Amino acid sequence: MSALLQLENVSKAYRQPQQGLFNRQKTPVINNVSFSLKQGECLGIIGASGSGKSTLGKLILGLEKPDHGKIYFDGHEMQTRTWRKLQLQRQLSAVFQDYNASVNPYFKVAQIIGEPIAIYTNMSKKDRQQRIEQLLEQVGLDHSFYHRFPHEISGGQLQRVCIARAIACDPKFILFDEAVSSLDISVQTQILALLAELQKQLNLTAIFISHDLTTITYLCNRVIFFQHGTIVESIDDITQLKQVQNSYSKQLLQSILGF
Numbered sequence: 001m002s003a004l005l006q007l008e009n010v011s012k013a014y015r016q017p018q019q020g021l022f023n024r025q026k027t028p029v030i031n032n033v034s035f036s037l038k039q040g041e042c043l044g045i046i047g048a049s050g051s052g053k054s055t056l057g058k059l060i061l062g063l064e065k066p067d068h069g070k071i072y073f074d075g076h077e078m079q080t081r082t083w084r085k086l087q088l089q090r091q092l093s094a095v096f097q098d099y100n101a102s103v104n105p106y107f108k109v110a111q112i113i114g115e116p117i118a119i120y121t122n123m124s125k126k127d128r129q130q131r132i133e134q135l136l137e138q139v140g141l142d143h144s145f146y147h148r149f150p151h152e153i154s155g156g157q158l159q160r161v162c163i164a165r166a167i168a169c170d171p172k173f174i175l176f177d178e179a180v181s182s183l184d185i186s187v188q189t190q191i192l193a194l195l196a197e198l199q200k201q202l203n204l205t206a207i208f209i210s211h212d213l214t215t216i217t218y219l220c221n222r223v224i225f226f227q228h229g230t231i232v233e234s235i236d237d238i239t240q241l242k243q244v245q246n247s248y249s250k251q252l253l254q255s256i257l258g259f
């Protein structure tokens with residue numbers, strides 16, 4: 001089966017603010033990254049803070065352009081007309097760490113979830129309301145949340161709303177960037193269980209970016225170890241995680257196995 005997402009030798013460098021306004025030099029953040037993802041696969045990307053994970057996520061979503069290399073989604077090169085159409089239809093979707101910053105505080109829950117549906121589909125108002133109810137139920141929130149504002153619900157509940165919005169237009173791919181990292185441990189567990197359930201129900205193709213290997217082992221069937229913008233190791237079968245060779249990967253694995 002051909003890949004849903006494909007990265008070929010992708011590189012990106014940024015000019016660091018502290019280097020001054022007239023300094024033309026850039027610091028490499030992503031170095032020659034290649035991998036592909038098939039439909040139905042869930043890939044984990046693990047790396048320390050600052051290793052370039054979120055930048056990689058932004059490149060995949062088309063929010064940033066690579067300096068070198070190519071990214072294909074469903075066979076279409078990024079930024080081409082067909083790719084843009086897929087992007088507009090919300091075939092690529094995302095859930096970020098900062099749920100507070102990713103919603104409009106003046107929107108009610110129903111508006112937050114319903115916005116992409118209203119913009120990107122032709123659903124009637126009545127069908128849209130029904131779809132919002134269905135999505136709320138799917139993420140474990142009852143009807144009483146429909147008319148609430150973000151400040152009237154907890155962080156875990158707001159992240160559920162963001163997940164409902166992310167799946168609202170039946171995306172082909174979802175990127176989760178540290179989606180549970182800001183939540184309390186007990187809430188993290190609940191959200192992970194929800195994501196595992198949704199994954200089964202919707203046969204999601206997803207990338208879970210995290211600095212925490214436990215999150216990744218819970219949800220993913222593949223994992224990429226990422227260090228200084230480079231893939232240092234990839235494991236294509238999560239059950240073979242103990243076979244890691246690279247010293248950095250071993251270190252991360254030991255930290256969760258506790259020896």
Ligand SMILES: Nc1ncnc2c1ncn2[C@@H]1O[C@H](COP(=O)(O)OP(=O)(O)O)[C@@H](O)[C@H]1O
Binds near residue numbers: 049051056
């Ligand atoms: N828009 C930007 N401009 C300049 N530097 C950036 C930008 N975005 C990220 N960086 C830098 O790139 C590096 C990797 O950042 P990031 O991708 O956020 O890492 P991670 O998500 O793994 O913590 C950091 O050193 C960060 O400061």
Ligand SMILES: [Mg+2]
Binds near residue numbers: 053055178
């Ligand atoms: Mg990040």
